[in-house]
Amino acid sequence: MTNNIILLGHGSGGKLSHQLLDDVIIPRLSGLPQREQNDAAVLSHGGRRLAFTTDSYVVDPIFFPGGDIGDLAVNGTVNDLAMSGARPLYLTVGLILEEGLPVADLERVLDSMKAAAAAAGVAIVAGDTKVVPRGKADKIFINTAGIGVFDHDLEILGSGARVGDQILVNGTIGDHGMAVLAGREGLDLHSDIQSDTAPLHELVADLIAGVGRDLHVLRDPTRGGVATTLKEIALQSNVDLTLEEPALPVGEAVRGACAILGLDPLYVANEGKLLALLAPEAAGRALDIMHRHPQGRHAAIIGEVTGASAGKVYLRTAIGGLRAIEMLAGEQLPRIC
Amino acid sequence: MTNNIILLGHGSGGKLSHQLLDDVIIPRLSGLPQREQNDAAVLSHGGRRLAFTTDSYVVDPIFFPGGDIGDLAVNGTVNDLAMSGARPLYLTVGLILEEGLPVADLERVLDSMKAAAAAAGVAIVAGDTKVVPRGKADKIFINTAGIGVFDHDLEILGSGARVGDQILVNGTIGDHGMAVLAGREGLDLHSDIQSDTAPLHELVADLIAGVGRDLHVLRDPTRGGVATTLKEIALQSNVDLTLEEPALPVGEAVRGACAILGLDPLYVANEGKLLALLAPEAAGRALDIMHRHPQGRHAAIIGEVTGASAGKVYLRTAIGGLRAIEMLAGEQLPRIC
Ligand SMILES: Nc1ncnc2c1ncn2[C@@H]1O[C@H](COP(=O)(O)OP(=O)(O)OP(=O)(O)O)[C@@H](O)[C@H]1O
Ligand SMILES: Nc1ncnc2c1ncn2[C@@H]1O[C@H](COP(=O)(O)OP(=O)(O)OP(=O)(O)O)[C@@H](O)[C@H]1O
Ligand SMILES: [Mg+2]
Ligand SMILES: [Mg+2]
Ligand SMILES: [Mg+2]
Ligand SMILES: [Mg+2]
Ligand SMILES: [Mg+2]
Ligand SMILES: [Mg+2]
Missing domain, CATH: 3.30.1330.10 (PurM-like, N-terminal domain)
Known part of the structure; x- marks a missing residue:
């Protein structure tokens, strides 16, 4: 080091x-x-x-x-x-x-x-x-x-992503990190951002019951946010991922607070979110399952596994540009969890 | 509170x-x-x-x-x-x-x-x-x-002590706490006291193999020392215990350092010691087993369960007096483990 x-x-x-x-x-x-x-x-x-x-x-x-x-x-x-x-x-x-x-x-x-x-x-x-x-x-x-x-014999691992897999998130991103920041003395963001802290095991059980072996990867995007977590998965699975920026669910207040503070919600911690990578034929069903669950009402498909290679993650912006995503550098928000 | x-x-x-x-x-x-x-x-x-x-x-x-x-x-x-x-x-x-x-x-x-x-x-x-x-x-x-x-079906619990049980310790007491104190800046005890930190699972396995169901209670006398731990066992089992002070194994350096600092080794933390309460007929065998083990060379029988009652612990002194032992009061040695 x-x-x-x-x-x-x-x-x-x-x-x-x-x-x-x-x-x-x-x-x-x-x-x-x-x-x-x-x-x-x-x-x-x-x-x-x-x-x-x-x-x-x-x-x-x-x-x-x-x-x-x-x-x-x-x-x-x-x-x-x-x-x-x-x-x-x-x-x-x-x-x-x-x-x-x-x-x-x-x-x-x-x-x-x-x-x-x-x-x-x-x-x-x-x-x-x-x-x-x-x-x-x-x-x-x-x-x-x-x-x-375990109530089943599935193996759900960070190394399980396959080309074509769809990437789902169960709701808005960045809420936890911004809520903790808002709670810090002296930082009055005038917002009602709430932490998303919540247990996700029932949502996972529903997904497993609904799509079984088509569920390949699960990970909660905590420290480092969605960007860092997807980079970890890309590296573990030796695949490339592409995220669609317009598809990312971000609450208005979080978006505003991030803009004020110069933060990117993709790198802000979540505590009630999961990323799920699924076979494409199961993605629609998984999205429906999420939408029916209290922890998944704002779920969205945010990207897919676009290649089998060296662990790259790309973000396609609203205007069609493609930007490489790396892990969180430095310490954006210390003591967030 | x-x-x-x-x-x-x-x-x-x-x-x-x-x-x-x-x-x-x-x-x-x-x-x-x-x-x-x-x-x-x-x-x-x-x-x-x-x-x-x-x-x-x-x-x-x-x-x-x-x-x-x-x-x-x-x-x-x-x-x-x-x-x-x-x-x-x-x-x-x-x-x-x-x-x-x-x-x-x-x-x-x-x-x-x-x-x-x-x-x-x-x-x-x-x-x-x-x-x-x-x-x-x-x-x-x-x-x-x-x-x-578990490789057996014994239940070894703090509530398992019975009248007549013998109390064994696997070696000298107070070494860990005094070693940590000796390690503190500014406290030069001029001693070579060493912490007794060690894993005890093999000694326990030997005891279980050797005496089986006659082994009633095991507990490691860490924070609060032997005195506090025995008081816990007495309360959990609803029995009275009597310790024989002359039988307590205490190293010379620990005894000396405790005297200088006004500490009682009975209340000083250990990290490689266990207290075992056993049916009297198995006590001799258990002591032999301990003596043969590197973690038990200075093992001793230090007392017995003398009554079924309200969780009292007594110390019989060298001159025959009987003193009631309570849990550690206050904070004798902060941050000892
Ligand atoms: N001190 C450690 N010793 C052994 N393994 C560790 C240690 N710290 C982390 N790891 C391992 O490294 C991997 C990543 O740990 P990390 O804490 O980032 O994951 P996480 O708990 O999912 O995320 P977060 O802590 O943000 O909730 C895990 O497999 C974890 O077991
Ligand atoms: N924060 C806690 N939450 C739940 N149970 C606790 C908590 N702290 C202690 N306990 C329980 O209280 C009992 C005593 O705990 P304690 O830490 O004193 O035991 P120990 O680990 O054997 O001793 P030491 O910590 O000195 O090594 C144990 O049964 C433990 O599980
Ligand atoms: Mg995690
Ligand atoms: Mg975690
Ligand atoms: Mg962790
Ligand atoms: Mg213990
Ligand atoms: Mg302990
Ligand atoms: Mg403890």
Whole structure:
């Protein structure tokens, strides 16, 4: 790696994150080649498959429009399990609290975790609680790890994209990142942008029931946004993707706030969105399924797999230009999740 | 709860930790009664049992005599799985890095995790990496979550102690906590105390193979030390325990350092120790098994279950006095693990 200290960008989910993972972390810890790095690990136990995953949450502020660090931490791990095709069942919760945190704030976060766990049908079965002195953490950091099980024998992997596959997203993009920004002190965006934080496992179950083996790839475009996530999929599957810019669902308020701040919604984090790559003959059916689901009302087909090659992603603009899309560079929005 | 802000003591593993867990966290998150709070949760999947647990590590300093935050984080979760009687198999790793952390320090920690995982025979299958700005965390915090499987049908629970059970510890107590203290800047204890951080699953497997159903309780006396952990077991099992002070294995250097600092080794954290409660007829055999194992050379019988009652723990001193033992009060040693 070219840097000798950790930069904020190493947590962006973008280029620097991937560099840190590929050069420093993965070779030491998991040894998995990049194309096998998925949202959750799939393990086999007694002839049955299990999904296992984790995420830590350091979002600032801990309460933001549409959610807080608690429901974010539950939904995030539920979603990484769902992206592997698993049914989420059990979570652990690791809390790191800063000395001086008001107990009322902790209670509010825990109430929100409880509600999110109940809504997602997962049980919190174990946990851990540490406290560090004032100034050694920032209010509260939460880790969740999760286990899910499989009700089918499909393999849904980042490496599964095929030429011709249609790319679907289940709704508007950029809401979570812009809601967190709007929640930051001093940044009054005069907007009612709400985080999209939500569990996606039921939408996934509906898709699997409806299109089965035609569902090739699922991934939640969190840090790094839709652009970075599609670039990951293109690299894992060795395919080229083309996005149609006019087809991208972006809410008016998000579009406006992004314009003011010079941000591109394609790179802004989502917490209740998934990208699905499907065989073309199943795309219409998948879109209908999404439209009928509360988490998919604004779903759209946003592009397709246009070639089998070296992992390129292109954006076709409204006026027909073709622009290459790279992973998020630098740290657009630190501590967004 | 009587406090309205989080205090360092809420992370001690002692009285305040239990208050926070019982009054604020557990009612919202897991709903398990206190007597069912064990080192790992035991789940059932396709007719087979799985153990699932997590711990977050915030130890300061991150490198200390005998170990670092990396091997600590692997061994700690391996041990919580082992205490449920499970064979540890898979870990996830959640990293929270402070901006400015030298990459060389991260590499050293990861190398140590890799070595510890290899030594314990566990695979790191998924992870997450976040970065927070300078001053919003302290170098590196690590969460590990783990899954283990069962090779037998024993139920080893904190509620399993019976009158007459003998209490065994697998070696000297207080080493980890005192090693971390010795590693702190400005605290030159002129000692060679080393952390006891080590995986205990093989010792547990040997015990299970050797004494089977006569093994009633296992727990690793981490935060809060042997005293707090025995108090937890006494409360979970509704029994009274009596410890024999002269039987407690304490290294000379630890005894000396504790005397200088006014600490009681009974309350100092361990990271390579277990307490085992066994039927009296199996205690001698268990002690032999421990003595033959590298992790048990200084094992000793340190007390017994003396009554079925209200969760009292007594310490019989060298001169025959009987002193009641309570959980760790306040925060003896912050950020010890
Ligand atoms: N934030 C939390 N959410 C849910 N359960 C928790 C939480 N914190 C602790 N627990 C539960 O409380 C019990 C005690 O936890 P604790 O962390 O003290 O155990 P431990 O990991 O064995 O000890 P140590 O953390 O010192 O290694 C466990 O059953 C654990 O699952
Ligand atoms: N510290 C780590 N140790 C081992 N594997 C890691 C670590 N950090 C990330 N990974 C692996 O790298 C891949 C990408 O991780 P990443 O956290 O970006 O995915 P994600 O959780 O889907 O995204 P996000 O964290 O934005 O929600 C995953 O396969 C993950 O398991
Ligand atoms: Mg994901
Ligand atoms: Mg994630
Ligand atoms: Mg713990
Ligand atoms: Mg334990
Ligand atoms: Mg533990
Ligand atoms: Mg992640």
